[in-house]
Structures are given as C-alpha cells and as structure tokens.
Amino acid sequence: MPEGDTVWRAARDLDRALRDQELTRCDIRVPRYATVDFTGKTVRNVVARGKHLLIRVEDEWTIHSHLKMEGLWHVYPKGGRWRRPAFKARCVLETAAKSVVGFELGFLRVIAQQEEDDAVGYLGPDLLGPDWDSGEALRRLRADPERPIGLALLDQRNLAGIGNVYRCELCFLAGEHPLTPVGEIKNLPRMVELAHRLLETNKDRSTRVTTGNLLRDPLWVYGRTDRSCLRCGTRIIRSELGDNELEQRVLYHCPHCQPAKVTA
Template identity: 50%
Template structure:
C-alpha cells in the first residue's frame, strides 16, 4: 500500500501535468461514471490528503481516487506510448494538449462535488504531510485504544494519515517495540517520540526517489538540499527491517523475521524489539 510520501509525489506529478489546463480527453472506465464527460473543463489542482488524491475540476467537481495496494497514476507526454499495465487495468484517462494522466488498477474512483470532499476524507486524522498536521491530536488518537496493537494503531488513518506498511515496520523498529505490543504499554516519552519521528521520516522522504529510514541511500537519490551526500550502500540497507527477512539487523546483527497477516507482511528484529510476537 502506498505511503503518504508516495501519494504526495503522485499528486505533484498530476498537478504539474494537469493543473491550469483544459481537458481535451476524459475517459472514466468504471460503470457508474461511464457516461461522464469532463472535456472542456479546466483542472484546478491536484491535492493529496493522507493516501487520497483529490483532483479538483472546474464546475465544483472533484475526482477522488485512492491507490490502495497496487493502484497507480502515470503521466505521459502527448503521443507517448502508455506504460503501466494492460488496457483492461485502466480506470481513468485525463488528457490535455501536452500530457495524459492514466490511472491503472484504481480500486477507488468517485466523482463528487468539491463541497462534499469531507464525506471521503473527513474521517482522517492529522495528515503527516498536510497543513492540518497536529502532533498533539495525532498522539491522543494513537493512544485512544490502549489495548490495540501498535502496528494496527499506526496504520489506522483515523489516528494519523499517511503511514503505510513500510513506515509501520520501520517506526516500530525505531521505537524498539514489536508491532503487536499494545500501544498503551509504550512509555509516554516513546509514544511522543514515535509521532515526531513519523513526521520526520515522511518529510525526509517526500522528495526522494528511493525511500530511506536509515540515512543510507544511493548518492544519486539524495535531494539537492545542500546536505552532505551519504556514502553509497549495498542494496537493502536503506531500510532497517522492511523487506529484509533473514538479513542481518543493521543494529545488532540478528536475522530479521517476517510474519504475514491478511496478505500484509510485517518485519521486525526479535532482539532489538520488545513485546509479543505471532
């Protein structure tokens, strides 16, 4: 499932290609929207909200999409061959004279009044990459059910919006707690630090082509911020635990373990992280 940083980058690409331009092509390939024609309307902006994408269109309309597990929006130059999957996986096409945005495998695609956007995103907690970010509210939300496993609480977008499975695993490692530890058992200082760390991680990765939580990333992937370029590293060292089953923990050397729950993998270090395990 895409994380908040990935959704933000997708929104930027869509906004750059579509905003301020008149649609010359519109094709929404879901039954309830099959007769909708948006051609002739201007795209006003594309805004991310947590993991949701809101494409606002002239006339008070918003095209709402969510990528879920494997959805994607691809942007192509006019005349460029589309690449992203077979045609039967295409759910939306929005084009202007210069660019075409193609939505593949979109499990959520709705057209609603812009004034009704709260109906689809109003349940979300503070957005880690949004203007509504509020660490105090996020912390209270996270701790509202003390018996809930930490990993579940982090993934619940009603608590704080933007964390997916990768950041869930990495944040639990950094908190030295297993994802199955009841969130109420976290020390108060650890819980507060967890929220601020989540914000820092997503902010640090909002401009990176390769996500990193360890600070070890290929030099070519380092944003041009004037910061010192880190040393090139071997593959699989840009994350602490995610995707590193059987590899040595970067902190203690213990082999990383993996569990699968509802088709979602969870990775953790049995030495560095305290708490219950499957």
C-alpha cells in the same frame, strides 16, 4: 508500495500537469462513471489527503482515487507512449500538452466537491499535509491505549499516510515490538515525530530510505525475512498482523531490538 509519500508525489506531479488546464479528453473506465465526461472543463487543482488523491474539476466535481496496493498515476507528453498496458488504465485525462493516466487504481469514483468531507473527513492529521497536528495525532492514538501499536499506526483515523513499510520501520526505530499496546510505548511523541520526519524526508525521492543508506540496505527490517538485523545481527522475523483475517498484513521485526513484552 504506495504510502503517504508516494501519493504526495503523485498529487504534486498531477497538479503540475493539470492545474488551471482545460481537459481535452476525459475517459473514466469504471462502469458506474463511464458516462462522466469533463471534456472542456478546467482542473482547479490536485491534492493528496493521506493515501487519497483528489482531482478537483472546476468548483463542482472531484475525481477521488486511492492507489491501494498496485495503483499508480503517470504523466506523459500528449501522445506519449504509455509505460503500462492500456487495459490496466482506469482513468485518462488529457490537456493540450499532457496525458495523465491512472493504472490499476484500487478505488476510483466521482463525487461532488461538497461531499469531500464525507469522503475523507474521517482521516486523522495528514503527515504531509498543511493540517499536520502532532498533538491531535497523539490524542487519537492514546484514545485506545490497549490497541497494539502495529495496528494503531496503520489506522488512518489516527494519522494519515503510514502504510506497512513505515509501520514496520517506525516500530524498529522506536525499539518497540509491534504488539506493544499504545499505552505502554516508552516515548509515543517521539515516535509520532519520527513518522512525520521520515515521510517528509522521503517525499521527494522514489526510493524510500530509513537507514540513511540510499544505495545499500535502505530499510532496517521491511522485506528482510531471515536476513540479519543491520543493528545487532539477529535474524529478522516475518509474521502477520491485522484487526481480522481479511486485514492481515505482513510484518517484519527484530526480536532482539524489539523484544516482546513479557506478561506474568
């Protein structure tokens, strides 16, 4: 599942392939931008911003994408065989040596570079970005103390880069039930710092690990429905949580290690 670490790696790989390179082919397979052609122009750089990816073409344009649930970018040698069907490609960029293909991108558009702040400026501090600021992330989280931590962590306006996997794992590692209000989290600064450390640790590897065991049981709770908690043996519970019915996301937690708050 694409989260901030996945997008960071994609940006790194695309930047290595495209930075300072002249495009010999530009094929954007989104109807609104089908006539856009950057052939002959030079890619300045490629950067990640939370879960967003920005491919900057010279000093004028940006190809802005979001992987959503299924999207991914591949880099191939020029003329190399694609590992995904061609009909799933949404963007093809080629240089003299490389082919870069975006498959099943949930969101893709072309904007003027001067509009980047309008596009991604609302995001909170990027957990893997040069602007990471734990103090600002804490300020944003604490601005709504009644909001469940399981929703606040997914809100990219608070801190950018956390997806559903990290949401579940962070709540477990902090010993907090996902429905616990932000204002009642025992050690919110530690939780934020842990989020930063986990993404930093995982950004250079394709297998996401939170337990320290890369080969077996790499995650504490995510995807472990009805299996035993690795810490206490209690059955992991699967549920859903979202701001509304359309935004419900699968949630995993251990009812023993993450007890729900008891209200009078």
